Amino acid sequence: MHHFLRLISVFPSEMERITCMSLLLTAVVSSSAGAPRQYHFVNQNLNWTEAQRYCRENHTDLVTISDIQEQNDTEQAIKSSSDRVWIGLKNTWIWSLSDPAFYTEHESQFRNWGSNQLNGDGDCVYMEKDGQWHDLDCSQTRHFICYNASSKGFVSVQEKKNWTEAQKYCRQYHTDLASVRNQSENQQIQNITTVKQVWIGLHRLWVWSDNSTSTFTHWKPNNVYTRQNCTLIVISDEGRWSDEDCSNQRPFVCYDDKLVLIRENKTWTEALRHYRNMDMDLVSADSEQMQRRVMNVTSSASSAHVWLGLRHSCTVGIWFWVNGQTVCYDQWASDYDIDLDKCDETVRSGAIQTRDNHWISRPETEEINFICIK
Incomplete structure (x- = not known):
């Protein structure tokens, strides 16, 4: 009976009323899907990059910590096995324009540092008139260069900021x-630069290995940042974080996430049918914690919107999740397109916007990426 209920939920026909009510019943009698993340302490001494590679090959990635509960879970995985343990946070040079589609392979890693110019002066980068780059305190003022996507060219701005x-x-x-x-x-910018130094879009940020958008931190109080680029969790210091040289060898924590971003474009129904045959389902972001998980995996999507397991029933007049929950927690965009009078048109399904992580209503025939849960 359970499989029958799951199957009929894909059809937007006269079965909708039965589907919705059956789904609600299923949610009551089915067991919880469980936490979407598992933690693995690896008691092997590797440098940070080697630890990252190990986690990506054997699990999902080095651990990301998004809140105090995940901090506690990570500490629990370590227990007393070791004191100083790598986590996935690293101080990294990234471009302000973060759209992955803007860069082909390795282009985001192009650098043109001058000799002796990367010396820890600051977290932002300017270009000299000779084309060499230098790091500088971001609060300093310089002229700057913008990129304009419409003209596909650079614009020199003749004022200091x-x-x-x-x-x-x-x-x-x-x-x-x-x-x-x-x-x-690099040469194009040199050609249009009339002053000695101009800001470009490269800056240094603490970034999680899996590109998570989490801003949670657990640095020790009054931590003096020594410009070491990788992060440890220190069990003897109440689990507080500390920065350390990435070349040091330490044990580490990996995680497995049951959420998977599928970078294929399918309609909502195609996505649901295809991956249910692989023992997966479209994700139900029915809590704040699950929404954060979803946000963490959308950053590498190849479409502007990504399907969720969210469906509208015109017959019953409600939105519901494919896991059987009605929508209580939500993150609808303030201007989302959800006119319930459109029930004579294409069935509506829910998607998350990759630019701001709000939900919108889309025709289920639209072909976009989607997120599944194992």
């Missing part, structure tokens, strides 16, 4: 601060 102000200006009037993907673009 700090890096953050320059970023805001470029995003408001163009697309973003300039990314430099190769030597040719």
Whole structure:
């Protein structure tokens, strides 16, 4: 009976009323899907990069910690097996324009540092008139270069701002601060630069290995950042975090996530049918914790929207999840397109927007990426 209920839920016909009521009943009698994440302490001394590679090959990634509960879960996985243990947070140079579709392979890693120029002066980057790059305190003011996607070209702005102000200006009037993907673009910026130094879009941030958007931190109080680029959890210091040289060898914690982003474009129904045959299901973001999990995996999507396991029934007049829950917790966009009078048109399903992680209503015939849960 359980499999029959799951099967009929894909059809937007006269079965909708039965489907919705059956799903609600299933949610009552079915056991919980369980926590979407498992933690694995690896008692093997590796440097941070080696630990990252090990986790990606054998699990999902080095551990990301999004809240105090996950902090506690990570500590529980370590127990007293070791004191200083790698986690997935690293201080990394990234471009302000973060859209992965903007870069082909390795282009986001192009650098043109001058000799002795990467010396820890700051977390933002300017280009010299000779084309060499230098790091500098982001609060300093410089002229800057924007990138304009419409013209597919660079724009030299003849006023001084700090890096953050320059970023805001470029995003408001163009697309973003300039990314430099190769030597040719480096030369293009040199050609239009009339001053000695200009900001470009490269800056340094603490970034999780799995590209999670989590902003949770657990640094020890009054932690003095020594510009070591990788992060440890220190069990003897109440599990507080500390920065350390990435080349040091430490044990580490990996995680397995049951959420999987499928970078294939399918309709909502195609996605549901295909992956149920693989013992997976479209994800139900029915809690704040699950929403955070979903947000963490959408950053590498190849479509602007990503299907969730969210469906609208015109017959019953409600939105419901494929796991059987009605929608109590929600993250609808303030201007989402959900006119319930459109019931004579294409059946509506729910998707998450990759740019701001809000939900929107889309025709279920649209072909986009989707997120499944194992």
